[in-house]
Amino acid sequence: MKKFISWYSIAFLMSISTIAISLLNGSVQISTNEIFVIIGKHLNISGNNMGTSTFDAIIWDIRLPRVLLAFFVGASLALSGAALQGLFRNPLVEPYTIGVSSGASLGAVIVLFMQIQLGFLGNYTLPIVSICGSILSLFLVLFITKISSRSFANETIILTGIILNSFIGALVTFLISTAKQDSFRQILFWLMGSVSMRNWGHVGLIVPFFVVAVIVILFHYRELNTLALGDEAAHYIGVNVKRKRTYILTASAVLTGAAVAVSGAIGFVGLVIPHLVRLLIGSNHKHVLPFSLVVGGTFLVFADLIARTILSPSELPIGVVTAFIGAPIFGYLLIRQQLKRKDI
Amino acid sequence: MLRVLDYTTGYSKQKPILQNISFEVPKGSFCAVLGANGSGKTTLIRGIMGLLTNSSGEVFVEGKATSTFSKRELAQKISVLTQEQPVNMDFTSEEIVLLGRYPYTYGSIFRDIKESDYQLIDECFEMTNATHLRNRIFTSLSGGERQRVLLAKAFAQEPSLLFLDEPTNHLDIKHSLELLKLLKQQQEQNGLTIVAVLHDLNLASLFADQLIFMKNGQLLADGRVELFNNMKVMKEVFGIELKTMPHPETGKPQIFY
Numbered sequence: 001m002k003k004f005i006s007w008y009s010i011a012f013l014m015s016i017s018t019i020a021i022s023l024l025n026g027s028v029q030i031s032t033n034e035i036f037v038i039i040g041k042h043l044n045i046s047g048n049n050m051g052t053s054t055f056d057a058i059i060w061d062i063r064l065p066r067v068l069l070a071f072f073v074g075a076s077l078a079l080s081g082a083a084l085q086g087l088f089r090n091p092l093v094e095p096y097t098i099g100v101s102s103g104a105s106l107g108a109v110i111v112l113f114m115q116i117q118l119g120f121l122g123n124y125t126l127p128i129v130s131i132c133g134s135i136l137s138l139f140l141v142l143f144i145t146k147i148s149s150r151s152f153a154n155e156t157i158i159l160t161g162i163i164l165n166s167f168i169g170a171l172v173t174f175l176i177s178t179a180k181q182d183s184f185r186q187i188l189f190w191l192m193g194s195v196s197m198r199n200w201g202h203v204g205l206i207v208p209f210f211v212v213a214v215i216v217i218l219f220h221y222r223e224l225n226t227l228a229l230g231d232e233a234a235h236y237i238g239v240n241v242k243r244k245r246t247y248i249l250t251a252s253a254v255l256t257g258a259a260v261a262v263s264g265a266i267g268f269v270g271l272v273i274p275h276l277v278r279l280l281i282g283s284n285h286k287h288v289l290p291f292s293l294v295v296g297g298t299f300l301v302f303a304d305l306i307a308r309t310i311l312s313p314s315e316l317p318i319g320v321v322t323a324f325i326g327a328p329i330f331g332y333l334l335i336r337q338q339l340k341r342k343d344i
Numbered sequence: 345m346l347r348v349l350d351y352t353t354g355y356s357k358q359k360p361i362l363q364n365i366s367f368e369v370p371k372g373s374f375c376a377v378l379g380a381n382g383s384g385k386t387t388l389i390r391g392i393m394g395l396l397t398n399s400s401g402e403v404f405v406e407g408k409a410t411s412t413f414s415k416r417e418l419a420q421k422i423s424v425l426t427q428e429q430p431v432n433m434d435f436t437s438e439e440i441v442l443l444g445r446y447p448y449t450y451g452s453i454f455r456d457i458k459e460s461d462y463q464l465i466d467e468c469f470e471m472t473n474a475t476h477l478r479n480r481i482f483t484s485l486s487g488g489e490r491q492r493v494l495l496a497k498a499f500a501q502e503p504s505l506l507f508l509d510e511p512t513n514h515l516d517i518k519h520s521l522e523l524l525k526l527l528k529q530q531q532e533q534n535g536l537t538i539v540a541v542l543h544d545l546n547l548a549s550l551f552a553d554q555l556i557f558m559k560n561g562q563l564l565a566d567g568r569v570e571l572f573n574n575m576k577v578m579k580e581v582f583g584i585e586l587k588t589m590p591h592p593e594t595g596k597p598q599i600f601y
Contacts, residue, residue, distance in 0.1 A: 089433070226443050230429040236393055237501065238419030238447035283433035 007281055011291060015071075015298040022067045022305045023059065027313045030055050039064070065203050069262060070195045070304040070318075071297035072206045074269050076213075076259035078296020080252040081270025082277070082288055083217050086224040087248055088158060094270035095256035098157060098249075099164035103137025104130040104260035105191065106168045112187050113175045127205050127261035134257025137164055138249060192317040193266035195304050202262045209258035214293065216251040220244060221285040228283070268322040269296055299325075345371040345537045346392075346505055351401035353391035354561075360398070361387045362561045369554060371504075372535040374528065376548040379558035380582055385541040388558070389507045393424060405505060419447035423498035424507045425491070427514070437477045437485070437493045441465045444500025468496040472526055488519030495526065506530075508540035512547070520544070524551045545572065545599045550591065557581045572597040 023035055038059045081094040095101050107129040110116070118125045144160045176187050223244040226234040231241050259266075273296040274288065281287050303321040310316065346369040354360035362384045369375045377385045390396055392403050392410065403410045405421050413421070423444070431440075445461045469475040472492040477485060482493060491511060498506060508527070512520035528551055530536045542548040548555065549569050557565040557577065565577045572578065578586045588597040 086433070089431075222446060222449060225435075225439070226446055228431055228433045228435060229440070229443065230431075232390075232395065233424075233426060233429055235395060235415070236419065236422075236424040236426075237443060238414075238416035240415055278434065282439075283435050284439055 004281065004287055007287075007291070011294045011298070015294050015301075018298045018301050018305075019067055019071065022070075022301050023063055025305060025309055026058070026063060027308075028055075028058055030059060035059055061199065065200045066195055066198055066304065067301055068203050069198050069206065070300045072203070072210050073195060073259045073263045073266065074273075074300025074303075075293045075297035076206070076210055076255040077266065077269040078273035078292040078299070079214060079217055079289060080255040080259075081296075082274035082285075082292035083220075083224065083248050083252050084270075085274050086285055086288070087227060087245060087252075089228060089230070090158060091275065093158060095252065095260075096165070096265070096267065096270065098161035099137045099141050099168065100134045100253045100256045101260050101265050102165045102168035102172075103140075104134035104257045105265050106137075106172055107131075107133025108190060108261065108264070109172050109175050109187055112183055112190060113179050115183070124201070124205060127202070127258070130261030131209065131254065131257035134253050134260065135250070137168070138253040140164060142246070142249070190264045193264035193319045194307075194315075194317060195263050195300075196308065196315060198262065206258045206262050209254050213251040213254040213258075216247055217255075218289050220248050221289055224248070224285040224289075263318075266300070266319050266322060268319070268327075269300060272322075272327075273299055345369055345373075345406060346539065347404040347407075348392070349402045349404070351391065351399065351403060353387065353396045353399035353401075355396060355398065357398045360561070361396075362391060364401070365563045366401075367556055367563060367566050369537060369539055371537055372531060373553040374531050374538045374540070374551055375554040375556060376552035377539060377541045377556045377558065378545065378548060378581070379564075383558040383581075384561040385558055386509055387561070389424060389509055389539075389541065393422065393507070394418065416447040419501055421503060422505045422507060423501040423503035424509065425494055425498045425511050426509045427511070431482055433483075435482050437469075437474065437480055437482050437496075438465070440482050440493055441468055441478075441497045441500050444468070444497040447501060464502070465496070465500050468499040471499055471530065472496040487514045488516075488522065491515065491519070491523055492526075495523070499530075503536070505537045505539065508538065508542075510541050510543055512542070512544065520547065527551070545586075549596045549598060550594065569596055572599060 024030070024032060034055055038056050041056075042060055077095060084093045084095065084098065085091055087093075108126055111126045111129050116125060116129075121128055141157060141160045141164055144163075145156045148156055148160070172191075176184060179187060223234070223239055226237050226239050227241070227245075229237075235241050256270075274292045277288050277291045277295055281291060300318070300322070303325060304318055306325070307316045307318045307321045348365055348367050351362060351365040352360045353362045365388065377388065379385055387396070391399055394410065394415065405413075405418075410418060442457055442461065442465060445457060445465070448461075449457075466475075469478055472495045474489070474492040474496050477489055477493055482490065485493065495511075506527070512523055515523065524547060527536075527538055527540075531538050540552070542552075549572055552569060555565070555567060555569060555571050556563060557571070559581055564581055565571055565574075572586075572588050575586070584601065587600045589600065590596065591598050
């Protein structure tokens, strides 16, 4: 247990300092002091009006929502990946492999391509349709799996996800090919994944889904542990496998859908972070889940910081950064793990 | 202890896999389920454990119908040790055995493993001579060690009835004997009731008190180990001629092909 307390403190400190560094850095230099004043002012801690309105806008309206959004998106993707990997006992599973991300992307592309604006949803038509797309695609995967395999086998779910991914991928490409020039750019930009040009509205949109889905998943750590033994063995220990799996899958889909909706399809986080966490602290989901959440969020904040500062004032797509950072770390940890096993 | 009454089950109503099975296993005895491949031995376990939905007839455990049990209640009464299952995650043996406490964690989503649970799994590890494996990574263990850890997990459920589905399938003779002796010990000392699907007829004869023979989803014969000497039944169950001789020490029938 002591081991975990120190791991948790390290993770917590790292996430706080990463967020702080992210707020401090950008194309405009703003001092630490001013940042505190601005945030304090908005939180009604200090009433004076010291910060200039430009700095105020940069910190409060641009950087802070962007950093928070990156954190929520990273946390969502990583937690969703951790839960799905546990559920399927398959290290290759992540939100993308079961078709949830594709579904969300398709929803978004349809909105962008057809320029739909549902009156009562306003600007939030895009994200909400994405979430619907991800949930619909999940239920489609479950439905196809159910009628093709009575035992609800895990392999079938993954295969179904792959089929769905290919099909939706073709649809998206088709829509892009027939798009007008300006929406073409817009769709491409969105597909590459980014947390730039986001505001508090986006943060507000992901948070309610995030909170509910995180609670559902975190409370299912015991079931995820039992599922490591196989569905049948989990059933024999008294787990209602089908019901619990549906809860976990739906929560993962909501997490992914909400994340893809506000940020586009950012890859790699859902695959690598849970792996990295397991290599560090073991496989017990009691710790893997909260850890993936914190590490995933921190990772994406850091990736976004690099994406917007390294070629400043222009920006890299964040997906490039996540792969650049994630892949070598993952490789290193994997090799180290293998060497350690040989020593035993 | 276990009473199966006119039990019919399968994946669909039209084609039941098991038909009209009835038998009884008294408390504290070791029952071996035998039969050719595809005779429905594993299905019997899966059916009793509620994995198959289209069932008729009744199964009673300690006098109560299993249909009245919740999944967790059933898991508190019956443990199942299956053939070796691949585990992909790097769980320690201790974490695996703690999973056996799952059926006792209901009532609150915050209910977690308590100190008393740790004491209990201490005993389970001791029962299966696996204490030294406790902090090892489960996937790094040998086949025999894994089965002992999984058996400790089964004991952690504090069952009164233990189902085993070919528990010695991938084990060599030394480890098979070790595992079966362990089970026999639990049966004799703690009154555990054991129902085991076994392939090795000689091992079944040495360890079981009761034999159940199955063929094509039906129960063909039910009796003591002396049933092995009944050539007619053996021919019908396995489709080959068997010869038996008493074991030089125990006198139990041993089978020759």
